[in-house]
Amino acid sequence: MSGLSDTQLIILSAAAQRDDRNVLPLPGSLRGGAAHKVIGALLRRELVEETPTDRLAKADPALNRIWRNDEDGRAILLRITDAGLAAIGIERGDNDAPEAAGPAPAPKTRKPRSGTKQARLIEMLRAEGGATIDEIAKALDWQPHTVRGALAGALKKRLGLTITSEKVEGRGRVYRIACD
Template sequence: MTKLNTAQRDLLTRAAATEDGTIDAADVAKPTATALIRRGMLISIPQAEGPSRLLITGTGRDAIGVLENETATPEPATEPAAAPPAPRGKIGSVIEMLRDPAGATIEALMRATGWQAHSVRGALSGAIKKDRGLTVTSDITPAGRVYRIIEGAGA
């Protein structure tokens, strides 16, 4: 079990209670947020305008004993398993766009989320690859680099 002080537990609980798993960094004591970011329980997501947002990671959810999604009833063995539903919020939107066979460019993901390019790349490597264990690939096309999630592959 991960040891958390009261402020850290409260912060993670507040983030987990929001629809998209984020809270304003301006509403948080900096030492508390910094400690959780260093431990991989939060990710700082800079915003184009306004304060950064803090996104709770899978590690942070595990530390407070909160599951991201309820587990679905398993499908019968004769039918292929459906892809798990994407979480709601901006990360969920990014995952949906990446699951599309056409994939998505960084620019399209920036428009969909309102994030800057470095924040989109951080979400791809942190919240999507590391925390959710999804495999993201990229190909260079005439439209630019296109990112996709490969279903059924491990990270």
Template sequence: MTKLTDTQTTILRQAATRPNNLAMPLPNGLAGAAAKASVTTMIKRGWLKEVTARPDKRLPLWRETGDGSGITLVATKPGLRLVGKEPTSTKLKAVLRLAHSDQAALVNIRQGTKQALLIDMLQRPDGASISEIVEATSWQAHTARGAISGGLKKKLGLPVSKEKCKTRGTVYRLGADAPKII
């Protein structure tokens, strides 16, 4: 059985209550060398991981990278299980890992929402047509198109592609270079 310090336990328990299991901000009173020592140990043991935070998301940062972005901390599944918690991050509420780099960006996509269903449909190899999206979500066609262009493309920055298909109409999909929700 792994023995956690009080500080490590507090960090992991707080992370379990936050969206995307963010470990930041750290508990009050934990700063400087003590914070660095605790976090470094937790990263080495696989209980926390560093994730690139996009500047537009305004997430609390662990450290700055100097290129306008920063690094935040996220509790991992093994870390959360040490304190008897299940991760709030599931397939659709987690870290987007960019396929062409090691950078990651956090987004808040709640599981069970229509937006999560839409992303899941677009990640299928054959994508999804507007009629399939309308049937699955009970949206109007213009709402489905608006969710794709406004919600996914503009707000989340996902590279959604579309193509005409004779049998299915316009088919939308997240391309091969699209971030994968893990």
């Protein structure tokens, strides 16, 4: 599915990796009106859905797990839908559907859409020789601080990838995605 912003892709990818498929917590920099705009677009496209609960819990900014409360005070969660999973390249068959009383299945590994800068970054870091900040910046037409932010934010914090680095004679500091 095309037309998803990087922020929407990060939100959907993070939700797909959570056992309960909860969209929350959102990335740390996404708050207030911007958060409502992004989530509203995902709701309209039916990539996420509101799931009412029987709990009478208030939205807690510290935990950031409850989207809102209905008129009766019950907590409403946001969960990624099957369409949302498909939008980021994760197929879910009938056998993968969670049981009503049981835990949700472990998320499948996300495959980034080909052709995106994030996919190219991951590809460079998975290459045998890894990549330096300067090599990545040149290949993606980014500033060095943007590369460092993507490594620490999008890849490490949001996608949970392990990034390693080492100094290599003649190249400088080389970064790689660690193999699990």
